[in-house]
Amino acid sequence: MRFVRICLIGYGRVGYGFVQVFLRHRVWLAERFGFAPKIVAVHDIRRGTVFAPEGLDLARLAWAWREGRDLGELGQSGAGLDAFAVIRDSEADVVVELTPTDLRTGEPAAGYIRFALTSKKHVVTTNKGPVALFGNELLALARENGVEFRFEGTVLAGTPLFSLVEFTLATPIRRVRGILNGTTNFILTHMEAGRSYAEALAEAQRLGYAETDPTADVEGLDPLAKIVILANILLDGDLHPRDVPCQGITRLDPAEVRRAPAEGFRWKLVAEARRTEGGVEAKVGPERLPLSDPLAQVGGVLNALTLELDPLGALTVIGPGAGPEVTGHAVLSDLLAIHRRSAWATGGTSTVFSW
Ligand SMILES: NC(=O)c1ccc[n+]([C@@H]2O[C@H](COP(=O)([O-])OP(=O)(O)OC[C@H]3O[C@@H](n4cnc5c(N)ncnc54)[C@H](OP(=O)(O)O)[C@@H]3O)[C@@H](O)[C@H]2O)c1
Numbered sequence: 001m002r003f004v005r006i007c008l009i010g011y012g013r014v015g016y017g018f019v020q021v022f023l024r025h026r027v028w029l030a031e032r033f034g035f036a037p038k039i040v041a042v043h044d045i046r047r048g049t050v051f052a053p054e055g056l057d058l059a060r061l062a063w064a065w066r067e068g069r070d071l072g073e074l075g076q077s078g079a080g081l082d083a084f085a086v087i088r089d090s091e092a093d094v095v096v097e098l099t100p101t102d103l104r105t106g107e108p109a110a111g112y113i114r115f116a117l118t119s120k121k122h123v124v125t126t127n128k129g130p131v132a133l134f135g136n137e138l139l140a141l142a143r144e145n146g147v148e149f150r151f152e153g154t155v156l157a158g159t160p161l162f163s164l165v166e167f168t169l170a171t172p173i174r175r176v177r178g179i180l181n182g183t184t185n186f187i188l189t190h191m192e193a194g195r196s197y198a199e200a201l202a203e204a205q206r207l208g209y210a211e212t213d214p215t216a217d218v219e220g221l222d223p224l225a226k227i228v229i230l231a232n233i234l235l236d237g238d239l240h241p242r243d244v245p246c247q248g249i250t251r252l253d254p255a256e257v258r259r260a261p262a263e264g265f266r267w268k269l270v271a272e273a274r275r276t277e278g279g280v281e282a283k284v285g286p287e288r289l290p291l292s293d294p295l296a297q298v299g300g301v302l303n304a305l306t307l308e309l310d311p312l313g314a315l316t317v318i319g320p321g322a323g324p325e326v327t328g329h330a331v332l333s334d335l336l337a338i339h340r341r342s343a344w345a346t347g348g349t350s351t352v353f354s355w
Contacts, residue, residue, distance in 0.1 A: 003055070004037035004339050007092035007121075009083050009112055010099035011044035014126055014153070016065040017324030018096070018331045023058045025332075035339045041078070041090035045099075047071050049078030049086055083112050087119065094338060096331055097125040103216070103225050103241065106130040110138075117141045117149060124334040126153030126327050132225040132241060135232050148338050153330030155180060155226045156303050159319030163337060165234060165307070173234050175274035175308040180226040182301030182321045183210045183217040184249050184269045189299045191257045192266065197250070209301055209322075220248035220284045223271040227282045230305075231273035237280030239273075247285040260288055266296040294318070 008015055019039075022029075030036045038055030047065070050056065052075035060074055072079055078086055087095055095116035099109050110130040116123045117138065125131065130138065131151045142149035152162050156178075165173070179185050183204050190200035201218070204210035216222045224246045231237035231244075249269050257267045265288045273282035289296040294316040298304040303321025306314050320326045 007041040007090040013324040018328030043086040051076040094122040106133040150334035158326035158329035178305035180223040227271035
């Protein structure tokens with residue numbers, strides 16, 4: 001059995017979610033796919049740094065997160081080292097980058113990812129910033145270095161999208177339209193049921209769906225980053241977020257939101273990208289959708305994306321768009337894709353694919 005060696009940079013909620021999902025399913029993953037990755041280093045600015053060339057005990061790693069223990073207690077401590085040094089010294093094949101998102105600069109993640117790729121390590125990230133701002137550049141860098149750059153968790157979190165397109169679709173996508181932000185969809189669903197905008201936002205904050213500062217969600221900046229990723233990766237675009245018209249939900253008339261269903265419509269915050277004669281265009285804004293549109297049926301914190309392509313017409317994916325374990329599933333899925341491809345390239349085994 002071949003071991004994928006992982007270096008985890010940023011061990012917050014998604015990192016812990018990933019470890020939990022992996023712990024629950026590792027026996028099945030090993031039996032079914034011959035997939036048994038080892039986490040050989042973890043670096044987190046708050047929780048410390050550990051190296052474990054033989055692989056960390058996952059249950060202890062999860063325990064350290066829950067108990068707020070310094071990671072150095074779990075193995076060889078890397079106290080004082082920064083992320084670059086940890087990536088360099090870890091002897092990992094894959095860097096899993098899970099630091100916070102900065103949608104203006106993409107840093108510090110973009111620097112870590114460039115360094116890992118040029119060090120010929122595969123990279124998996126769930127961080128929208130570097131992919132929205134530098135996605136195609138980073139993919140080119142990965143190709144130049146003969147490694148993979150994967151980011152399933154950046155859009156629709158753990159609901160498969162990029163792998164679905166990569167492994168199953170055989171013709172170009174013409175247009176994508178989606179509900180890419182669960183917080184605003186939750187707020188709109190509750191406004192439609194009669195709550196004010198402020199009440200719906202407060203409820204979203206109480207349930208942990210919205211941040212204390214909800215600007216990135218309610219002003220549409222989060223779906224803006226995601227639609228730029230989709231435009232550039234799935235539609236071969238070259239857009240920067242500043243090129244894309246973006247309006248959030250703060251200016252919607254609550255009475256209009258409540259009235260729409262009786263008239264056969266529903267208000268949604270829709271992000272769209274499409275191929276045009278001149279290239280690719282994208283936009284984010286509230287739309288009054290007919291109830292017959294699959295996107296109009298997506299309520300609460302769910303996300304959805306409709307892909308349009310020949311000859312399938314419209315194909316809609318609906319699923320959870322956030323949450324530590326859901327996003328951790330995306331990390332696991334990307335790691336499995338790397339394992340399958342490299343196992344295939346080195347001769348394949350009967351367990352690489354399960355059927
Ligand atoms: N949570 C979700 O549902 C979700 C869904 C999709 C995508 N994502 C994306 O996934 C990434 C991780 O999200 P999360 O929810 O796990 O965030 P999080 O809970 O804030 O975890 C990030 C961790 O990285 C640490 N960190 C910050 N800067 C660092 C650096 N330079 N080097 C090493 N560690 C650093 C943070 O420490 P401090 O707390 O001290 O800063 C924190 O422990 C983000 O980019 C997020 O946008 C999250």
